[in-house]
Amino acid sequence: xxxxxxxxxxxxxxxxxxxxxxxxxAARALGGxxxxxxxxxxxxxxxxNELNYRVNELARSMRSGRSLTIGVVVADIANSFFxxxxxxxxxxxSGAGYQILVLxxxxxxxxxxxAVRVLTxxxxxxxxxxxxxxxxxxxxxxxxxxxxxxxxxxxYVDTDDIDYVISDDFAAAQGAIQELERLGHTKIGxxxxxxxxxxxxxxxxxxxxSTVHERYCGALEAMPHSSRNGAWVRFSRGNxxxxxxxxxxxxxxxxxxxxxxxxxxEMALGVVxxxxxxxxxxxxxxxxxxxxxxxxxxxxxxxISVIRRPVEALGSMAVRLLLRxxxxxxxxxxxxxxxxxxxxxxxxxx
Amino acid sequence: xxxxxxxxxxxxxxxxxxxxxxxxxAARALGGxxxxxxxxxxxxxxxxNELNYRVNELARSMRSGRSLTIGVVVADIANSFFxxxxxxxxxxxSGAGYQILVLxxxxxxxxxxxAVRVLTxxxxxxxxxxxxxxxxxxxxxxxxxxxxxxxxxxxYVDTDDIDYVISDDFAAAQGAIQELERLGHTKIGxxxxxxxxxxxxxxxxxxxxSTVHERYCGALEAMPHSSRNGAWVRFSRGNxxxxxxxxxxxxxxxxxxxxxxxxxxEMALGVVxxxxxxxxxxxxxxxxxxxxxxxxxxxxxxxISVIRRPVEALGSMAVRLLLRxxxxxxxxxxxxxxxxxxxxxxxxxx
DNA sequence: CTGAAAGCGCTTACAG
DNA sequence: CTGAAAGCGCTTACAG
Numbered sequence: 161x162x163x164x165x166x167x168x169x170x171x172x173x174x175x176x177x178x179x180x181x182x183x184x185x186a187a188r189a190l191g192g193x194x195x196x197x198x199x200x201x202x203x204x205x206x207x208x209n210e211l212n213y214r215v216n217e218l219a220r221s222m223r224s225g226r227s228l229t230i231g232v233v234v235a236d237i238a239n240s241f242f243x244x245x246x247x248x249x250x251x252x253x254s255g256a257g258y259q260i261l262v263l264x265x266x267x268x269x270x271x272x273x274x275a276v277r278v279l280t281x282x283x284x285x286x287x288x289x290x291x292x293x294x295x296x297x298x299x300x301x302x303x304x305x306x307x308x309x310x311x312x313x314x315x316y317v318d319t320d321d322i323d324y325v326i327s328d329d330f331a332a333a334q335g336a337i338q339e340l341e342r343l344g345h346t347k348i349g350x351x352x353x354x355x356x357x358x359x360x361x362x363x364x365x366x367x368x369x370s371t372v373h374e375r376y377c378g379a380l381e382a383m384p385h386s387s388r389n390g391a392w393v394r395f396s397r398g399n400x401x402x403x404x405x406x407x408x409x410x411x412x413x414x415x416x417x418x419x420x421x422x423x424x425x426e427m428a429l430g431v432v433x434x435x436x437x438x439x440x441x442x443x444x445x446x447x448x449x450x451x452x453x454x455x456x457x458x459x460x461x462x463x464i465s466v467i468r469r470p471v472e473a474l475g476s477m478a479v480r481l482l483l484r485x486x487x488x489x490x491x492x493x494x495x496x497x498x499x500x501x502x503x504x505x506x507x508x509x510x
Numbered sequence: 511x512x513x514x515x516x517x518x519x520x521x522x523x524x525x526x527x528x529x530x531x532x533x534x535x536a537a538r539a540l541g542g543x544x545x546x547x548x549x550x551x552x553x554x555x556x557x558x559n560e561l562n563y564r565v566n567e568l569a570r571s572m573r574s575g576r577s578l579t580i581g582v583v584v585a586d587i588a589n590s591f592f593x594x595x596x597x598x599x600x601x602x603x604s605g606a607g608y609q610i611l612v613l614x615x616x617x618x619x620x621x622x623x624x625a626v627r628v629l630t631x632x633x634x635x636x637x638x639x640x641x642x643x644x645x646x647x648x649x650x651x652x653x654x655x656x657x658x659x660x661x662x663x664x665x666y667v668d669t670d671d672i673d674y675v676i677s678d679d680f681a682a683a684q685g686a687i688q689e690l691e692r693l694g695h696t697k698i699g700x701x702x703x704x705x706x707x708x709x710x711x712x713x714x715x716x717x718x719x720s721t722v723h724e725r726y727c728g729a730l731e732a733m734p735h736s737s738r739n740g741a742w743v744r745f746s747r748g749n750x751x752x753x754x755x756x757x758x759x760x761x762x763x764x765x766x767x768x769x770x771x772x773x774x775x776e777m778a779l780g781v782v783x784x785x786x787x788x789x790x791x792x793x794x795x796x797x798x799x800x801x802x803x804x805x806x807x808x809x810x811x812x813x814i815s816v817i818r819r820p821v822e823a824l825g826s827m828a829v830r831l832l833l834r835x836x837x838x839x840x841x842x843x844x845x846x847x848x849x850x851x852x853x854x855x856x857x858x859x860x
Numbered sequence: 861c862t863g864a865a866a867g868c869g870c871t872t873a874c875a876g
Numbered sequence: 877c878t879g880a881a882a883g884c885g886c887t888t889a890c891a892g
Contacts, residue, residue, distance in 0.1 A: 171885060182863045187887065194887095195861050217631045218577060219885035222568045222868050229611075229632075237600070243593040250587070250614050259628060261579075262612050264600050278609060281567045282579075400805060429809045436811050455750060456806040459779045461786050521869060532879045537871065544871095545877055569869035572884050863892085868885105876879085 170211035179207035190215060221283065230258050230482065231279030233289040234313075235267045235355065236398070240425050240454045241471055242290070245313065248475030249288065256483055258285070267292040267355035267369075267398075273299045280308055286482040287311070292355070294318050294370055309485040313478045315370040316494075323485070325478040325495045327469040329371050329451075332499040333378030333421065336449045336467055339501060340419045344510030345447065346384045349392030349410045349417035351403060351427040352376055360396035360406035368395075375423045375451070392417045396427065403430020404437075411438055411446070418510060419447035425454045428464060447507040462505030469499045520561035529557035540565060571633065580608050580832065581629030583639040584663075585617045585705065586748070590775050590804045591821055592640070595663065598825030599638065606833055608635070617642045617705035617719075617748075623649045630658055636832040637661070642705070644668050644720055659835040663828045665720040666844075673835070675828040675845045677819040679721050679801075682849040683728030683771065686799045686817055689851060690769045694860030695797065696734045699742030699760045699767035701753060701777040702726055710746035710756035718745075725773045725801070742767045746777065753780020754787075761788055761796070768860060769797035775804045778814060797857040812855030819849045 176186035181200060188194035189204035190213075196204075207213075221227040230253050234242045250260050261284060263275035272292045276299050279287060286309040289300065297317045300310060312324035340348055354372050356365050364376060372395075380388065391413055394406035403422075407430050410417065422428040428450030432442060440446050443462035450457065450466050457464040477495055485491050526536035531550060538544035539554035540563075546554075557563075571577040580603050584592050600610050611634060613625035619642045626649050629637060636659040639650065647667045650660060662674035690698055704722050706715050714726060722745075730738065741763055744756035753772075757780050760767065772778040778800030782792060790796050793812035800807065800816050807814040827845055835841045 173885080183885090184864080184887080185862055187885095188862090191887080197861065200862085214627075214631050216572070216633060216885050218568055218572045218633050219868090220887075222566070222572055222870090223885080223887040225868080227568060236597075237587075238590075238593050238597045240588070240590075243588050246612075247586075247588045247614060250612065254613065259611050259613070259632065261609050262596075262600065263604070263609070264597060277564070281564050282609065283566060283568050400809065426805075429806060432811075433809045436809070454806070455776075456779060456804070456810075459750065459783045459786070460806075461782075461811070523869080533869090534871080534880080535878055537869095538878090541871080547877065550878085566869050569884090570871075572886090573869080573871040575884080861892105863890105865888105865890090867888085870884090872881105872883085874879105874881090876877105 170208075170213040171216070172213075174211055175204060175207045175213050178211060179204045191220075227283045227285055228258050229261055229282065229284045230479070231261045231263070231275075231282070231284040231287045233263050233265060233272060233275045233279070233287070235265055235290050235292065237262065237264050239398075241314075241452050241469070244471045245475035248472040249479050252476035252479040256479070258479075265292055269293050269296050276300065284308060286486050288313050288478050288482060290314050291317050292369070293367065294373075295367060297322070309482055309489065311478045311482045311485065313474065317370070323481060323492060323494045325474050325481060326370070326497070327474060327499045328496050329374040329499070330378035332451070332467045332469070332501070333375040333423075334382040335501050336421055337379050337382035339503065340421075340447065340449065340507070341382070341384060343447075343507065345419040346386050347392070347415060347417040347419070348383060348387045349420040350376070350379050350394070351407055351410070351420060351422045351431060352393070352395045353398045353403070353424040353427050354395040355398055357395050357397055359402055360394045360409075362390055362394055365395060372423070379421055387417070392420075396430070398424065398426050400426050400429045400433065403427045404433040405430075407431045407434035408437065411435065411440060417446075419449070419507070422448060422450040424451050428454070428457070432460070432464075443506050443508055449501075449507060453502065458504065460506070464506045465504045466502050467499050468502050470497050473497060520558075520563040521566070522563075524561055525554060525558045525563050528561060529554045541570075577633045577635055578608050579611055579632070579634045580829070581611045581613070581625075581632070581634040581637045583613050583615060583622060583625045583629070583637070585615055585640050585642065587612065587614050589748075591664070591802050591819070594821045595825035598822040599829050602826035602829040606829070615642055619643050619646050626650065634658060636836050638663050638828050638832060640664050641667050642719070643717065644723075645717060647672070659832055659839065661828045661832045661835065663824065667720070673831060673842060673844045675824050675831060675847070676720070677824060677847050677849050679724040679849070680728035682801070682817045682819070682851070683725040683773075684732040685851050686771055687729050687732035689853065690771075690797065690799065690857065691732070691734060693797075693857065695769040696736050697742065697765065697767040697769070698733060698737045699770040700726070700729050700744070701757055701760070701770060701772045701781060702743070702745045703748045703753070703774040703777050704745040705748055707745050707747055709752055710744045710759075712740055712744060715745060722773070729771055737767070742770075746780070748774065748776050750776050750779045750783065753777045754783040755780075757781045757784035758787065761785065761790060767796075769799070769857070772798065772800040774801050777801075778804070778807070782810070782814075793855050793858055799851075799857060803852065808854065810856070814856045815854045816852050817849050818852050820847050823847060
């Protein structure tokens with residue numbers, strides 16, 4: 161009963177022929193645009209159905225100039241913040257009919273450049289990028305002529321002509337330190353995830369990403385003088401083992417801190433691991449607050465206090481902002497969302 | 511110094527004109543195929559550079575019939591197994607010049623159908639799917655004529671004409687239970703992540719995904735008779751809170767088990783949370799083994815014993831298999847990789 | 861409401 | 877080694 165047009169997939173022409181209409185009419189009936197009688201529409205749909213027709217989105221995109229695809233360039237999809245954000249991005253985008261191309265950079269600027277290039281060539285309608293650098297951003301400013309709409313996620317860069325959706329990490333870090341002080345802590349350590357670093361170092365590297373900068377500065381500003389000499393501060397690569405090494409160093413200082421702020425999931429796990437190794441009990445001997453409410457944080461014993469950022473909101477907001485910019489290329493707006501401090505058993509009052 | 515062809519992005523014609531060659535020659539020089547003199551190639555590349563030319567992959571794909579894009583349809587990108595696999599998929603694919611379109615189904619078969627349809631319409635060159643059902647698979651068998659190469663990841667389905675890359679979960683579950691018995695455990699509970707279930711139930715639901723089936727059957731087969739009545743078995747939705755409820759029920763049985771096997775990350779966290787709530791000490795009062803070596807597992811106190819599946823290998827294998835199938839449509843092969851039991855402090859010898 | 865024609869930006873044979 | 881022509885499968889004006 162099928163009309164197999166030889167062997168190849170059915171095309172618009174096949175449908176049009178079978179329905180005895182022109183290509184234009186068939187396209188209108190199938191695409192749901194323009195005008196068609198109910199009768200002809202039905203005829204076309206029946207034909208399409210019989211031939212098991214699938215529109216070729218490549219052709220449609222080329223002709224219409226819209227690919228219905230959004231490119232997402234992210235530091236590390238295995239990190240819980242990013243994959244939760246991507247989940248929200250996929251959700252929001254597919255609700256609006258857009259699909260997502262995801263690339264991973266591991267915070268490598270060269271890979272980011274390549275990613276943006278590939279996505280541009282694939283003619284994505286828009287781009288969501290977690291930039292690996294605050295200053296190396298020429299490739300984001302459209303080396304090309306008609307620029308692809310772009311929204312930065314999680315981090316801003318050193319220019320005022322690129323919109324972003326971020327959380328207020330300065331305030332969040334500041335608030336966490338203040339809360340520790342309120343509870344009597346005066347010796348406070350800081351473990352900062354910093355992709356730009358090989359292993360871990362005590363001093364702030366030159367070029368760091370905005371989140372690193374904000375979290376460090378926010379924490380430092382609130383820090384009691386006794387904690388500002390940097391003995392309890394380390395900037396570490398974003399993996400658990402390195403973080404653990406760095407935390408060990410901090411915790412083995414002559415006067416060790418009574419509390420540590422960890423700036424992401426990996427740093428938090430590193431601190432916990434180091435504390436376990438040294439037999440230091442979290443919650444009683446050492447208090448800890450971490451950025452991002454990873455799924456395991458509240459299940460730990462004691463549960464870990466966290467700075468909960470509105471991850472889903474950040475992701476879906478980035479998409480919605482991007483969609484608006486795609487409609488109106490002059491539209492400009494940026495968002496900085498508040499994070500929430502969630503205190504749990506990992507912090508003790510002194 | 512630029513030659514802005516009005517306002518639009520430079521196209522192949524613009525480059526050809528500036529380089530004073532035909533479109534075909536320009537295409538050959540830029541695309542790196544066919545024959546061109548070094549001299550003309552340089553001229554073309556210089557022109558392309560001056561015009562900041564970016565090839566339109568949409569057009570290239572349409573003409574060449576290859577989109578250099580692979581579709582990935584996954585249950586939940588926020589789950590650590592899946593996002594680690596996706597990371598490997600992106601890595602392997604981009605090494606071969608392919609980009610990844612990711613869709614999320616939450617194990618909903620309707621969404622899976624929609625995802626496959628969209629990706630087919632976007633003319634992906636291949637498809638990697640984590641199927642939400644073992645039987646509802648018509649949409650995977652190419653309702654269309656020339657089928658898109660397909661590889662299943664993590665789960666097989668009830669047909670022998672679709673290739674897959676999975677881990678040997680039956681053997682893994684069996685091995686874990688046997689090890690518990692070897693250590694003296696006779697009362698062993700089982701918490702099985704089952705997307706098909708609303709909350710949690712004690713009996714195996716009708717239609718479950720292959721991983722659920724394999725893990726359950728593997729565990730059951732090794733189970734001592736004392737543990738087979740099902741009092742300590744629950745099938746739970748894949749989120750921590752539901753899992754925790756289910757675990758609470760198991761742990762509040764009159765004779766509670768001395769060990770529990772949890773079939774994924776969420777189930778493991780659920781057990782830990784329930785144990786914490788009841789004041790049951792993991793490692794001494796209750797032993798636990800979990801599927802998947804999530805990043806937090808070894809950092810817990812005590813560290814959680816896990817069944818470590820070769821996640822990256824599964825992901826990159828799926829891509830390599832798919833690439834081979836794309837080259838040769840008759841190529842058939844499937845892989846079942848071994849998992850490794852990693853014993854840590856969460857399991858005690860009785 | 862429907863159709864004939866042109867064209868999106870490339871690549872693919874086919875000549876030369 | 878290079879070019880002229882055709883065509884991938886659609887949509888977009890433009891007529892009627």
